[in-house]
Amino acid sequence: MRARRISFTERLWRLLCNKCREFWDEDNAPRLPKRDKEREKDWRALEISQKRSHMLLGVLVTIFSVCFLRAVYIQCFNTEFLQKQGEVRFARTLEIPAGRGQIFDRNGVVLAATLPARSIWATTNLVHATDTQIRALSTLLDVSESTIRKRLARPDAFVNLARQVDMDVVEKVKALNIEGLSYTQDVKRHYPGGEVSAHIVGFNNRQDHGQEGIELANDEWLSGESGSRRVIRDRLGHILEEMWAQEPVPGKDLYLSIDSRIQYMAYSAVRSAVEKHNAKAGAVVVVDSITGEILALVSWPGFDPNDRSTFQFEKIRNRVVTDTFEPGSIMKPFAIAKALDMGIVRPDSRIETSPGKIRVADRTITDTHNYGLLTVSQVIAKSSNVGTVKIALQIPPQTLYDTYTRLGFGQAPQIGFPGAVAGRLRPAKSWGPVEQSTISYGYGLSTSLMQIAQAYTVFARNGDVIPLTLMKRNKPAVGEQVFRPETARQMRAMMMTTVHRGGTASRLKVTGYTVAGKTGTAHKVKNGQYVNEYVASFVGVAPATQPRLVVAVMLDEPKDAGHVGGVVAAPVFGEVVEAALRTMLVNPDDPMMVAGGGLLAKTRR
Numbered sequence: 001m002r003a004r005r006i007s008f009t010e011r012l013w014r015l016l017c018n019k020c021r022e023f024w025d026e027d028n029a030p031r032l033p034k035r036d037k038e039r040e041k042d043w044r045a046l047e048i049s050q051k052r053s054h055m056l057l058g059v060l061v062t063i064f065s066v067c068f069l070r071a072v073y074i075q076c077f078n079t080e081f082l083q084k085q086g087e088v089r090f091a092r093t094l095e096i097p098a099g100r101g102q103i104f105d106r107n108g109v110v111l112a113a114t115l116p117a118r119s120i121w122a123t124t125n126l127v128h129a130t131d132t133q134i135r136a137l138s139t140l141l142d143v144s145e146s147t148i149r150k151r152l153a154r155p156d157a158f159v160n161l162a163r164q165v166d167m168d169v170v171e172k173v174k175a176l177n178i179e180g181l182s183y184t185q186d187v188k189r190h191y192p193g194g195e196v197s198a199h200i201v202g203f204n205n206r207q208d209h210g211q212e213g214i215e216l217a218n219d220e221w222l223s224g225e226s227g228s229r230r231v232i233r234d235r236l237g238h239i240l241e242e243m244w245a246q247e248p249v250p251g252k253d254l255y256l257s258i259d260s261r262i263q264y265m266a267y268s269a270v271r272s273a274v275e276k277h278n279a280k281a282g283a284v285v286v287v288d289s290i291t292g293e294i295l296a297l298v299s300w301p302g303f304d305p306n307d308r309s310t311f312q313f314e315k316i317r318n319r320v321v322t323d324t325f326e327p328g329s330i331m332k333p334f335a336i337a338k339a340l341d342m343g344i345v346r347p348d349s350r351i352e353t354s355p356g357k358i359r360v361a362d363r364t365i366t367d368t369h370n371y372g373l374l375t376v377s378q379v380i381a382k383s384s385n386v387g388t389v390k391i392a393l394q395i396p397p398q399t400l401y402d403t404y405t406r407l408g409f410g411q412a413p414q415i416g417f418p419g420a421v422a423g424r425l426r427p428a429k430s431w432g433p434v435e436q437s438t439i440s441y442g443y444g445l446s447t448s449l450m451q452i453a454q455a456y457t458v459f460a461r462n463g464d465v466i467p468l469t470l471m472k473r474n475k476p477a478v479g480e481q482v483f484r485p486e487t488a489r490q491m492r493a494m495m496m497t498t499v500h501r502g503g504t505a506s507r508l509k510v511t512g513y514t515v516a517g518k519t520g521t522a523h524k525v526k527n528g529q530y531v532n533e534y535v536a537s538f539v540g541v542a543p544a545t546q547p548r549l550v551v552a553v554m555l556d557e558p559k560d561a562g563h564v565g566g567v568v569a570a571p572v573f574g575e576v577v578e579a580a581l582r583t584m585l586v587n588p589d590d591p592m593m594v595a596g597g598g599l600l601a602k603t604r605r
Contacts, residue, residue: 098224099187100208101251103201103215106293106472109260110192111201112215117188118170120161124154126180133176140172141165163206164188189215193260195302196267199318200258200470203305212316214256214470216418224251255472257293262286265579266296270553273572274300277558283319284572285453286580287550289460289541292468292477294415295549295580321413321420324446325535325554328522329383329504329565331442333459333491335392336376338403341487344394347377347494353386363434365389365441381497383504383519385441392440393433400436401428406482407455407465409447415468423447442522449537453552456539459495459516460547463488492516496544505538505566510574512588513581514544517573519565524557533557538569542577543589551577 103112120141129137129152138145141162151159164186165173173181189204191197202213209223210216227248266284274282286296303315317323339345356370367386371378379387392400404410410425424446426435438444450468457479458465463486464479483491495516499508504519517540523530537554541547553569553576562568 093228093230098226098248099250100189100204100224101222101253103222103254103256105197105256105258105260105263106295107259108255111197111256111258111260113190113192114187115166115190117164117166117186118183119163119186120165120170120173121182121184122152122159122161123180123182124152124157124159127152127178128180129176129178133178136176137161137173137178140169140176164208189305191305193263194304194306196264197258197260198303198305199299199316199320200256200263200297201305212418213318214254214417217416218254222251222254225249257288257291257295257470257472258297259295259580259583261583262576262580263296263298265583266298266576267300267302269572269575270298270300271302273555273568276561277555277563277568278560279555279568280557281319282553282555282572283323283449284551284553284576285320285449286576287453287457287468287552289457289466289547289550290476291473292457292466293473294468294470296576297470318417318419319554319556320449321415321417322448323556324421324423324448325556326443326445326522326525327447327452327537328442328520328535329385330452330518330520330537330539331445332383332388332440333380333495333518334403334407334455335388335395335400335440336380336494337459337483337487337491338395338400339391340376340490341483342395342399345376345391347375347490349376350374351376351379351384351387351390353379353384353390356386358386358389360389360393360437361432361434363437365437377494377497380494380518381500381503383498388441389437392436397428397431397436400440401425401431403482404439404445406480407458408451409445409455413448413450413454413468415450415470417470420450421448423451442520449552449554452537452539453550456541456550456552458482459488459491460541460550461488492541492544492547495540498540499570503566504564505570507566508538508570508574510542510578512590513542513578513586514589515540515542515574515577516544517541517570519570521564534563536563536565536568538565538573540573540577542581543586545589548584548586549577549580551580 100114102110102114105111134145134148138148141148143162148161151161161181166188170183187208189208191201191203193201200213202215203211204215205211210219215222225248227246229245266286270282270284273279282300284296284298285294287293288295297318297320299317299319301315303310303312336345340347351374353367353371353374357364357366365385367384371382371384371387374382374384374387376387376391378384379391404425410422412420412422426445431439435444454468455465461479463483464481466477466479493516495518496514497503498517498519499505499515505517508515508517517538520535520537520539522535522537524533524535525531526533535554535556536558537552539550539552542549542551551573553572555568555572558568
């Protein structure tokens with residue numbers, strides 16, 4: 001009979017049984033009760049089945065295999081994850097903020113600077129603060145007590161309590177002796193000019209990115225690139241070792257065209273006028289007519305970019321570039337200049353305005369008085385609607401529309417400032433006689449004060465209009481010719497009569513300098529209807545004989561002590577122009593002043 005083949009498993013099992021027998025040999029075995037000895041003998045004689053032995057060995061091999069494979073997976077295939085988990089408990093990557101570029105005025109005066117500050121963090125499981133300490137911390141950081149408690153309640157977390165904390169405040173926080181707080185490097189934007197230059201410079205958010213004004217328009221240029229460093233901390237948050245660091249790249253500086261001295265003078269003049277006349281708002285823009293540089297840009301009411309509690313939409317928006325209005329009579333010189341340019345009229349041409357009104361289609365257009373027979377120069381001085389309409393209706397509509405377009409109306413001024421609006425100028429094909437008439441004296445279109453100032457550079461120069469800029473420009477601007485040089489000189493001479501006796505701005509006095517300008521008083525539109533609320537304005541150039549400045553002034557809804565442009569806006573123009581020209585050391589051109597030896601001689605007399 002053929003012998004049964006013994007498997008490896010069975011051999012192993014028999015070997016184990018033999019070893020057990022040797023261990024329980026009679027000579028060495030402990031003495032057992034008779035019954036137990038019989039059981040031992042029975043157990044030694046047991047035959048283990050081949051199926052059971054295979055099952056037991058399979059279980060053992062499976063257990064060891066699973067453990068081995070798990071060890072290989074952890075050590076070879078999941079190393080990065082485990083290392084990260086380990087680092088989370090002791091390593092931190094800290095941001096190194098880049099120094100944001102500074103903003104200067106044209107003379108190097110700082111308008112926006114970056115100051116050192118700190119961010120305050122807390123390792124929550126290490127913070128043990130009393131109620132008194134929490135209240136004091138809340139007051140110092142200007143963060144609500146409930147917010148601080150909520151952040152500290154997060155288990156085993158590294159949380160931020162405040163960013164951009166001033167250094168003096170940081171010292172006070174340290175004096176509270178709260179364990180578990182740490183302080184990382186940070187920066188904070190500071191605006192030395194406060195309200196005076198707020199509408200130009202704008203402000204940043206908590207992440208140090210521009211939100212308004214120049215800060216927003218040039219955010220990429222000013223920002224730079226943040227750096228970082230990897231550090232190891234102990235359980236108390238103290239830095240034990242720096243693993244690596246990437247240095248930040250600072251932002252670039254920016255030089256504006258603004259003159260801080262003129263800006264402050266314009267700001268003071270507008271604020272005083274708004275308060276005196278109980279106006280809703282006011283604005284002024286001062287332009288160098290040679291370079292196109294904006295020397296001052298003021299909007300009131302204002303806000304302090306260093307104090308976020310003053311931030312309100314009505315105060316933040318820059319009315320010079322974002323608000324549009326129907327300009328009224330300050331538009332009249334453009335239509336009259338085009339008629340002069342085309343040879344339709346001359347400065348001494350006579351226009352009959354009696355009986356103080358004119359019928360155009362189904363509309364009656366009136367003057368405030370019956371001025372009778374006027375020269376074209378007197379039409380400007382008296383601001384006659386009837387005279388302007390009679391002149392404008394002699395110009396083809398498309399020609400007049402093209403003139404307005406070349407002056408910049410209906411197009412957003414490219415001054416590198418966010419929110420600049422285009423206003424509204426309807427195409428000439430939609431004009432009828434009424435539309436052409438009303439647009440000629442400033443109704444039926446809308447414009448910003450910035451567009452008005454840019455358009456008036458055509459009279460301050462040789463008939464060419466120039467682009468404006470808020471950046472410092474070291475060379476004269478190149479303009480687009482709109483009128484003949486002779487037309488520009490004639491218009492300046494006619495606009496000088498506005499400030500003489502009998503003109504609409506006869507109260508305007510600028511010591512030592514001649515000025516040429518135009519008043520504007522326009523009804524406002526509310527709910528589709530014209531109401532008895534006004535926008536008062538004055539725009540002019542100075543000195544009139546050799547222009548250097550264009551200044552545009554607007555007051556919104558003046559209520560007290562007058563509401564017309566000659567009474568409300570013209571005095572602001574005079575105050576700003578006189579101070580600005582003296583600051584710029586422009587020689588007086590008033591014939592009386594020159595003959596008398598200038599300002600100093602007249603003062604002595």
